[in-house]
Amino acid sequence: MPGLWTMVAKDLRQRIRDKSVFIFSLIVPLALMGVLSLVFGGLGEDTVDLQPATVVASADDADQLGAALLGAVDSLEIMDVTIKRVPAADVRHETQASGADLGIIIPEGFSNAVLSGQAASVQLVEGDNASLESGVLISVVQGVVDQFAAGTVTAAAGGLSGLPRQDLAALARHAAAGPSLLTLTEGQAAAEQLSLRGTLVAGQAGLFLMFTVGFGVLGLLAEREQGTLARLRSMPVTGAAVITAKACTGFILGVVATTVLLTAGSQLFGVSFGSPLVVAALILSVVTAATSLTFVVARLVRTAEQANVAQSILAVVLGIAGGAFFPVQGTGFAATLLDLNPIGAFNRGLGISAGGGNVGDVTGPVAVMLAFAAAGLLLARILPDRGAQA
Amino acid sequence: MLVEVVQTQTRDVLDVSGLVRRYGELTAVDGVSFHIRSGETYGLLGPNGAGKTTIISMVAGLIPAHGGTVRVAGRAMTPSKTEAKRIIGLVPQELAIYPDLTARENLKFFGRLQGLRGRELTRRTNEVLELIGLNDRAGDLTKKYSGGMKRRLNIGIGLLHRPTLLILDEPTVGVDPQSRNAILESVERLSVEGMAVLYTTHYMEEAERLCDRIAIIDEGRVQAEGTRDELITLTGGVDRINLRGGGSMSRAAEALRGLPAVQHVDNDGAGLILTVSDGPTALAGIVTGAGHAGMSVTSVEIVRPDLESVFLHLTGKALRD
Numbered sequence: 001m002p003g004l005w006t007m008v009a010k011d012l013r014q015r016i017r018d019k020s021v022f023i024f025s026l027i028v029p030l031a032l033m034g035v036l037s038l039v040f041g042g043l044g045e046d047t048v049d050l051q052p053a054t055v056v057a058s059a060d061d062a063d064q065l066g067a068a069l070l071g072a073v074d075s076l077e078i079m080d081v082t083i084k085r086v087p088a089a090d091v092r093h094e095t096q097a098s099g100a101d102l103g104i105i106i107p108e109g110f111s112n113a114v115l116s117g118q119a120a121s122v123q124l125v126e127g128d129n130a131s132l133e134s135g136v137l138i139s140v141v142q143g144v145v146d147q148f149a150a151g152t153v154t155a156a157a158g159g160l161s162g163l164p165r166q167d168l169a170a171l172a173r174h175a176a177a178g179p180s181l182l183t184l185t186e187g188q189a190a191a192e193q194l195s196l197r198g199t200l201v202a203g204q205a206g207l208f209l210m211f212t213v214g215f216g217v218l219g220l221l222a223e224r225e226q227g228t229l230a231r232l233r234s235m236p237v238t239g240a241a242v243i244t245a246k247a248c249t250g251f252i253l254g255v256v257a258t259t260v261l262l263t264a265g266s267q268l269f270g271v272s273f274g275s276p277l278v279v280a281a282l283i284l285s286v287v288t289a290a291t292s293l294t295f296v297v298a299r300l301v302r303t304a305e306q307a308n309v310a311q312s313i314l315a316v317v318l319g320i321a322g323g324a325f326f327p328v329q330g331t332g333f334a335a336t337l338l339d340l341n342p343i344g345a346f347n348r349g350l351g352i353s354a355g356g357g358n359v360g361d362v363t364g365p366v367a368v369m370l371a372f373a374a375a376g377l378l379l380a381r382i383l384p385d386r387g388a389q390a
Numbered sequence: 391m392l393v394e395v396v397q398t399q400t401r402d403v404l405d406v407s408g409l410v411r412r413y414g415e416l417t418a419v420d421g422v423s424f425h426i427r428s429g430e431t432y433g434l435l436g437p438n439g440a441g442k443t444t445i446i447s448m449v450a451g452l453i454p455a456h457g458g459t460v461r462v463a464g465r466a467m468t469p470s471k472t473e474a475k476r477i478i479g480l481v482p483q484e485l486a487i488y489p490d491l492t493a494r495e496n497l498k499f500f501g502r503l504q505g506l507r508g509r510e511l512t513r514r515t516n517e518v519l520e521l522i523g524l525n526d527r528a529g530d531l532t533k534k535y536s537g538g539m540k541r542r543l544n545i546g547i548g549l550l551h552r553p554t555l556l557i558l559d560e561p562t563v564g565v566d567p568q569s570r571n572a573i574l575e576s577v578e579r580l581s582v583e584g585m586a587v588l589y590t591t592h593y594m595e596e597a598e599r600l601c602d603r604i605a606i607i608d609e610g611r612v613q614a615e616g617t618r619d620e621l622i623t624l625t626g627g628v629d630r631i632n633l634r635g636g637g638s639m640s641r642a643a644e645a646l647r648g649l650p651a652v653q654h655v656d657n658d659g660a661g662l663i664l665t666v667s668d669g670p671t672a673l674a675g676i677v678t679g680a681g682h683a684g685m686s687v688t689s690v691e692i693v694r695p696d697l698e699s700v701f702l703h704l705t706g707k708a709l710r711d
Binding site: 002003006007010013014017018226227228230231232233234235236237238239 | 447450451452469470472473475476478480482484485486487488489490491495499500502503504505547
C-alpha cells in the first residue's frame, strides 16, 4: 500500500509530540495502579501473620486424652499459644474477663468415655473479640476431637462385637492416635486467577489500552474535522491505506503501552505474569481486539468529541468488567458475557500464564480476543458511516 | 476525424462531461460540462451553495459522480483512481494542514504521499517554502502561524509536486487583503508558467482578474460560459449612466429619449437613469441635451457592465445573495 508507512510515521510523530499518549497510556495507569495497590494493599496477600493467642482451659491432669488435646493446642507452629488452667466453673468468666481468645472445658472422665465408646462433650467458649486466631484454635480443637471420635467409634464397634474390655481400650487408643487414612494434599494449579495485585496491574493495562488504541482509528475523525482527510483523499493513496495506517498507529501504540505497563507494573508491584512468549501472544491478541472496537466507534459517531466519549464509556465498562479495579465474577449469562470481554480474557490468559501455563494453555482466551476482533471488524463493515453522512 | 479527437484529448488537461451529483432528493450538480487547456485558468463563479465545491470534489476524486465523467490529462478520475490523482493538486477551501507539525514537515509528508523522495523532495520543499514566503518560519509548528501564513502553506502543499492541474477552492476566503493579493499573484504566475488552474470563487473581481474563461454556476448548473467579454455581451453590452441634479427632469428625460445612443430613460425623482449602447462616447451629448432641456446636472456616473451584471441578468439575483 503506497504511503501507508509514511502516514503511520506521521501519526506516531504527532502522537508523541502532543504527549497525550504518554499521559493516557502510561502515566495515568501507573499512577492508578499505585493508588489501587495502596488501597487494596492488605488484601490478596499470600501469607497472614497470626497474633499470639491465650486459651483458658480446664482439664484433669491425669486425663491422657484431655492432656493430648491441650498439648495439640499448645504446640501449634503457626501461632504462639498460652494456656491458662482454671477450674471448669471459672472458664467462661475467666475467658471473658481476661480477653482470652478461647475457653476449653474438658469434662472429667473424658479419656475413659472415649476409650469405652461412650459419648463425651468438649465445650468451647469463644472470646468476646472473636478473631482469626479464635477461628484457628477452634479448628484445631475440632480436628483433634474428630480424631478422638474415631477411637470412640472403634471402641463402640468392638463392644458390639463382644471383644474384651482391655482389647477395646487398646483398639480405641490405636484408632485415636493412628495416622489419617484420608488426607488432603494442597497444591498449586494453573488457575485462571491472578493475585489481587496482578489483577490490578493487568486490569489497568487493559483499561487504558482501550484509550490508547483510540489514538489511531479515531484520528480519522480529527483528520475529517481539521480538513486534512479531504486532502489525503485527493492524494494518490487508497482509502484503505488511510484507514489501515490509522489502525497500525493504534496497534503499535497499544502494543508498546501495554508491554510497558505490564513490565513496569510487574517490577513496581512484585507481580509475575509468567512466560514472556505467552504474555506477548496475549498482548497482540488483546490489542487486536481493542483496535477492532475503535473501527466500530469510528462508524457510529460524527465528531472526535463524540468518539472520545464513546471510547471512554467502552473503556470503563470493559475495563471494570475485566477486573481493572477489582476481580469480577458472575454466573450463568453474566458469566458468559464476562468471558467474552477481551479485557477479561486478557486477564484470564495472564492468570494462566502466571500459573505456569504455556502458549497452548492460553488458546481459549486468545480465541475469545481474536473472535471479538473479527466481530468488531465485521460490525464496522456493516454499520453505516455516520461521520461521513454528517 | 480520429486525429482531431486525439488532438483534443491531449490539449485538454481537464475534461468534465455531464457531471451529476445528488444528495437524496437534491440534485447538487446537474449535467455540468467544461474543459480546461494547459496554461489556462478556468473559473467557476457562483454564490455560496451553487455547487462549486461539489464539482471540485468530483474533479479531485474525493466523491464519486452519480453521472457523467471526469478525465484529467486523458485519465478517468474517480475516488479509487490513484494515478489520476498524481497529476492534480488540490487546495481545499478549508485549511488542510496539520497544526502540530511544522510547515516543512507538512510539506514533506504530503510530498512523500505524492511520490517525491530524497533530494527531489528536499529541493521542492525548499522551493515551495521560498515561493510562499515561509522560509524563515519553516521550522515552527503551524498552530503558531497567522491565518494568512496558514493559507499560504495550504496553497503551497497543492503546488509541491508541480501538478498538471491545480484546483483552488475559494482560496481567499477569510484572508487579509495583503495575503489575498499575494495568492492572486501566485496564481497568475503559475498560469504564465503553463499550469492549468481550476479556480472557484464567489468574488467577481477575482474571476475577472485571474480567469481566461469563466463558468457561471447557479443551482448546480452552468448558466453561461466564456471569456469575460463574451459573458458581458450576454447582457446586451449596454452601459448605465446615472445623472443627478435638479430642474426640469421630466423635460430632460423626454429630450434624451430622442438621442440615437439612448435605449431607455428612467426618472426616479432624484435624477435620471439611462441605458445607453456606448456610455463614454454618448456622455457629452447626453449632458448637453439634459442642460438644454432645463435640467441642472450636479453629478454623472457611468456604470460599465461586469460579471455581477451578467449573473443578475442570467439568474435574476445578486451574486452574493
